[in-house]
Amino acid sequence: MPIRIRGPDPSSFLIEMVYSIQGRGGGYRLLNESILPPITFTESEAIAIFFASQSLRYFGALPFGDQAKSALDKFYHNLPSDAREQINRLQNKVAIWSTHRSMSVSCLIVLLEAIMKKSAVTIGYNSGKNVLNTREIQPIGLYSDRGYWYCPAYCFTRQAYRLFRADRIMTVSMNDNVSYPEDVDSKTVFNWDVDKLEGQEKTLFCAYLTQKGKRKLEENGRSKDFIESLDDGGGVIRMHIPANKLEFYTDMI
Structure with missing residues (x-):
């Protein structure tokens, strides 16, 4: 059963789990788990953690399955009553929105497991033309952008990062x-395409943005650092891009 013990600061607390042993030499013992x-x-930290975790509820799918909700429920129900009261008052007052996109949770779970276990996966991928291609890939990571989940990976089928x-x-x-290449494991979601981009011819991409256009592009994590604000509320984006991606960026604008 859970018990709450006040910490050294009167406003702090810690959560332990205890269990009982029957018979001679029995009594209460702390649960000997290596989990946490x-x-x-x-209390302020607990409230911040609760709402940071609760923000995940607005995603259409998560690579953690139901564990995120289960962990949040446990955390909430083991808080002191005064901390729960503060959270209850804020439940419908604070929200961290994310664009809702529906997709397979099981797919994300397998990709996350492959990343943790350093395992390759075989996927059936729809390239957008309703053609299902079979690929063998080594997932590098997962990240979410505007509600979509993306998986940078090394594609053994194409022998290139995709x-x-x-x-x-x-x-x-x-x-x-499929043998696991260690150089792929050294990549992250932040630098997986650096080597690929360094060898490409670059061109300067520049566009003036309306107020609405500026807001929409600022939602894109890769673009926001290249946007300069103007006095009229709009902006201008200047960034060096691979020359062969000009059509992609033009379509985006």
Whole structure:
């Protein structure tokens, strides 16, 4: 059963789990689990953690399955009553929105498992032309942008790094028959395409933005750092892009 113990600060607390042992030498013992040690939170920290975790509820799918909701429920129900009261008052007053996109949760779970276990996967990928291509890939990571989940990966089929939109992955299964390249594992979601872009011819992409256009582009994590605000509320975007991607960026604008 859970018990709450006040920490050294009167406004802080920690959560432990205890269990009982019957018979001679019995009594109460702390649950000997290596999952999580006791952690001390102030009530303000607990409220911040709750709402940060609750923001995940607005995603159409999560790679954590139901565990995120389960963990949040446990966290909430083991808070002191005064902290729960503050959260209850804020429940319909604070929200962190995310664009809702429907997709397969099981697909995200398998991709996340492959990343954790350093395993390749075989996917059936819809390239957008209603053609299902079979690929063997090594997932590098997962990130979300405007509600969509993306998986940068090394594609053994194409022998190159590729970015896959997870909602277009129709089937996915672990593949232990493909050797795991350590240089791929050293990549992250922040630098997976750096080497690929460095060798390409670049061109300067520049466009003036209306107020609405500026707001929409600022939602794109890769573009916002290149936007300069103007006095009329609009902006201008200047960035060096691969010359062969000019059509892509033009369509985006």
